Amino acid sequence: MQNFIRTLGVLSLLSLVLFGCGGGGGGGSRSGSKGVRVLHASVDSAPFLLSTSAKEGEVLQTSKFSFADRYFALPGGEQIVSASSAVGAPVFAFTVPEDRPERQTILVYGSRTKSGVKAALLSDEWKDVPPDMSALRFVHGVEGVRSIDAAVGSVSVGQGVSVGSASLYVTVPAGPQQIVVRQSGSSSALYTATVDLLPGRAYSLLAAGEHGYFMMVRLVED
Amino acid sequence: MKKRDYQCVFLSLLLSVLPFVNFAAADSLLIDENGDGLLFYLAFGDSITYGSGDGTQPGQDVPVAPRTDGTGGYPARLEAWLGIAVRNAARPGEYLTTSGQYRFVSVVQGSAADIVGVMEGVNDTFKRPAASDYELAYQRVVNVTQALGKKPLLITLPQPCCFRKDLAPFARLASGQVRAVSARNGLPYVDVEKAWSTTCANKGECELLCRPDGLHPNSKGYDVIAQTVAAVLMGIDIFASDGAKQLEDALGWEPGTVIVKPASTAG
Numbered sequence: 144m145q146n147f148i149r150t151l152g153v154l155s156l157l158s159l160v161l162f163g164c165g166g167g168g169g170g171g172s173r174s175g176s177k178g179v180r181v182l183h184a185s186v187d188s189a190p191f192l193l194s195t196s197a198k199e200g201e202v203l204q205t206s207k208f209s210f211a212d213r214y215f216a217l218p219g220g221e222q223i224v225s226a227s228s229a230v231g232a233p234v235f236a237f238t239v240p241e242d243r244p245e246r247q248t249i250l251v252y253g254s255r256t257k258s259g260v261k262a263a264l265l266s267d268e269w270k271d272v273p274p275d276m277s278a279l280r281f282v283h284g285v286e287g288v289r290s291i292d293a294a295v296g297s298v299s300v301g302q303g304v305s306v307g308s309a310s311l312y313v314t315v316p317a318g319p320q321q322i323v324v325r326q327s328g329s330s331s332a333l334y335t336a337t338v339d340l341l342p343g344r345a346y347s348l349l350a351a352g353e354h355g356y357f358m359m360v361r362l363v364e365d
Numbered sequence: 366m367k368k369r370d371y372q373c374v375f376l377s378l379l380l381s382v383l384p385f386v387n388f389a390a391a392d393s394l395l396i397d398e399n400g401d402g403l404l405f406y407l408a409f410g411d412s413i414t415y416g417s418g419d420g421t422q423p424g425q426d427v428p429v430a431p432r433t434d435g436t437g438g439y440p441a442r443l444e445a446w447l448g449i450a451v452r453n454a455a456r457p458g459e460y461l462t463t464s465g466q467y468r469f470v471s472v473v474q475g476s477a478a479d480i481v482g483v484m485e486g487v488n489d490t491f492k493r494p495a496a497s498d499y500e501l502a503y504q505r506v507v508n509v510t511q512a513l514g515k516k517p518l519l520i521t522l523p524q525p526c527c528f529r530k531d532l533a534p535f536a537r538l539a540s541g542q543v544r545a546v547s548a549r550n551g552l553p554y555v556d557v558e559k560a561w562s563t564t565c566a567n568k569g570e571c572e573l574l575c576r577p578d579g580l581h582p583n584s585k586g587y588d589v590i591a592q593t594v595a596a597v598l599m600g601i602d603i604f605a606s607d608g609a610k611q612l613e614d615a616l617g618w619e620p621g622t623v624i625v626k627p628a629s630t631a632g
Contacts (some may be wrong), residue, residue, distance in 0.1 A: 186512075187505050189549050207550070208508035229549040230500075255501060357470045357509050 177245045178214035181206035181226045182363065184252040184284025184351035185260050189229040191251050196223040205229070206251075209351045211363040214246055226251055226262055235262035244268050246365060252284035252307050254353055261307060267365050269312035269345045277340035278312040278365075281324075282347045287354030290327040295320045295338075300348065303327045309347065317342035324350060324360055338362045392600025394553065395449065398479040398516055404449040406598075407478035407515075408440035409469055410485045412457035413523070413590075416441070418581030423572040428528075430581035432457060439484075442591035446616055447598065452478070461485040462498045466505050473513055481510045482594065484520035484557070486543075487580065490535035499542035507550050517550075519543040520594065521558040523586065526570050527579030553597055559604060560593040563626040585624065592625050604628040 181193050183206045193204040195217055203215045206226070217224070220241050226249045227234040235249065246267035253261045269278040281293040281301035293300040293310070300322075301310030317340045324334040333354075340346060345365040352358030397404050408414050416438025418430030435453055444451035454472045459465045465485050473481055483506050486499060503519055510517035521540035525532045540558040547554035565571035570579075573586035582590060592612065596603035601611045609623035 186508050187501055188508075189504055189546070205551070207511060209512040351512075356467065356505075357474075357512075359512055361512075 176214060178216040179224050179239070179247045179249065180204065180212055180214045181249045181251060182211055182282065182284065182347070182349050182351075183208050184250060184282075184349060185254060185286070186352045186357055187255045188251065188260055191226045191228055191249075193249070194225050194227065209349065209359055209361050211347075211349070211361070224249065224264075228260075233260055233262075237262075237264045239264070248282075248309075248347070250282060250284055250307065250309070252286070252351075254286040257286055257353070263307045265309050267345075267347070269365070272314060272343050272345060275317055275342050276314040277317045277342060278345035279315050279340065280310045280312045280347055282309040282349045283307065285333075285350045285352055285354055285358050288326050288333070291333070291350060292325045292327050293348060293350075294323050295340075295348075312345060315340065317344075322348060322360065324348075326354075334358065334360045336360060394480055394516060394518065394598045394600070395447070396479065396516070399477060399514060401477055403477070403479075405476075405478045405480070406440070406443060406449055406451045407473065407476050407481045408438075408443075408451060408453050408455065409472060409481060409483045410455045410520075411459045411461075411465070411488055412455070413487060413581060414438060414440065414453065414455035414482075414484050415457045416453070416455075416587065417457055418575040418578065418583055419587050421575050421583040423583055423585050425575075425583070427575035427578050427583070430575040430578045437587065439587050439591040439594055442587065443595060443598075446591070446595055452476070458488060459485065460489045460492070461506075462489045462492075462494055462502045466502050469506055470509055473510060473515065476515075478515055480516045480518055480598070482518045482520055482555070484522065484555075484590075486539035487522050487525070487532070487536055489539070490525075490532040493535060494538070496538050496542055499539045500546060503542055503546040504550075507546060507552065511550075517552060518555060518594075518597065519547050519552070520555040520590075523557055523574065523582055523590070524561045524565075524571065525580050526574055527577040529579035532580070555594050555597045556604075557590050557593055559628070560589050560625050563604065563628055563630050564589055564624060589625055592623055596625075 181191050183191050191206045192202045197218045204212045222239050223236050225236040244266040248265040250263045253259050272278045281304050283291050283304045283306050290303045290305045292302050295315045298315045304310045319339050321337050323332050347363045349363050350360045415435050416433045419433050419437035421427045440451045440453040507517045521543045522536045575581050575583050596612050599615050602608050603625050604627050606627050612623050
């Protein structure tokens with residue numbers, strides 16, 4: 144009887160390990176803090192799939208509108224990185240040389256029904272961040288707004304940032320900060336929100352969507 | 366056996382069951398996504414979500430479905446059966462591919478909903494839309510919902526008949542895009558079209574619809590829609606051979622209460 148009980152106990156624990164701990168998954172687990180990622184800002188587009196020439200046919204990340212995965216590490220040497228729509232098209236491919244920035248973002252933006260869906264390869268490089276400060280930049284992916292000004296508290300993060308591009312990183316005090324996003328030349332705010340910035344970290348403020356339909360700004364850690 | 370042995374048996378059984386409990390919970394969509402302590406389902410749609418035709422019975426002559434007061438339909442049944450908060454945010458006559466997708470943003474943006482069910486597109490069939498029109502609208506709805514931290518749940522459409530038989534191919538087109546967009550985005554969906562095909566006794570002139578109206582469900586049809594939605598929300602495959610029993614057990618219903626038939630009965 145005791146052997147039976149022990150066996151049952153062992154099997155139960157084994158089943159717990161095998162089944163009970165396997166439910167997570169869903170993407171992002173192989174990503175890291177360096178490499179390449181996709182930021183998806185096109186509100187009428189299906190998810191975009193990240194792949195590289197080093198692992199042909201393998202989807203490294205699935206990027207959904209306005210959400211950010213962490214970076215996926217690339218092997219050494221020149222690579223072709225691609226963001227392809229889950230529908231099959233469009234496919235955006237970029238050649239990244241061996242001597243490349245540590246972190247890069249493929250920004251997918253635009254609209255299928257208006258200006259078309261486009262992509263840009265951004266370099267996500269910032270200098271050392273002082274301990275009580277955060278680094279921040281603005282990434283413009285909003286359809287229908289030619290250029291944007293963004294401010295965090297009293298600090299301007301970007302002036303006249305054109306769609307499909309990003310401002311340079313600026314350092315701002317860490318902690319809760321009010322962000323204000325305006326169409327360049329306009330006094331009325333397109334978007335305001337309060338964000339909490341951790342000291343020593345770098346962030347992108349991703350503006351995504353379509354003016355007149357739905358737009359949002361999401362704080363993404365770089 | 367000693368007391369310690371009983372404890373070991375109990376622990377062993379508990380550990381054996383835990384993984385399966387975990388699986389069941391993982392399939393359920395009834396999750397308080399925003400952590401406000403309230404499970405809230407927002408029902409977005411047109412007259413079918415509104416509940417037009419509810420209160421009429423199979424066999425009744427209904428040339429035009431009564432509009433009703435918007436307190437019935439599948440949302441009211443979900444609220445009563447599942448004990449969750451449900452808001453009926455339907456607008457009869459609305460087109461998803463035009464004004465509906467814009468109203469959707471304003472409705473969802475200001476809502477504390479955890480789950481947003483979307484069953485709209487049948488009015489668009491009057492305009493003979495292309496599959497890409499539906500695909501675009503459903504993708505937008507999914508993107509906006511997820512960006513706002515809510516779970517989207519797309520719902521396929523009942524098959525029109527009778528006076529509206531000519532709309533059936535376009536309703537099928539919409540339902541096909543519900544499935545495709547859901548799959549692409551890794552989302553579950555509710556297959557009301559399939560429930561129609563498994564459950565209708567008269568496939569050509571389904572008794573779940575007001576007839577000859579041919580577009581709006583009657584009370585029995587709304588039961589079918591609500592049962593199909595409830596099953597998905599609870600992580601139950603209602604089209605499995607024991608799907609009806611699973612739903613009845615989960616809701617504490619008498620055997621035979623669920624009228625949705627399993628896939629094996631589809632003609």
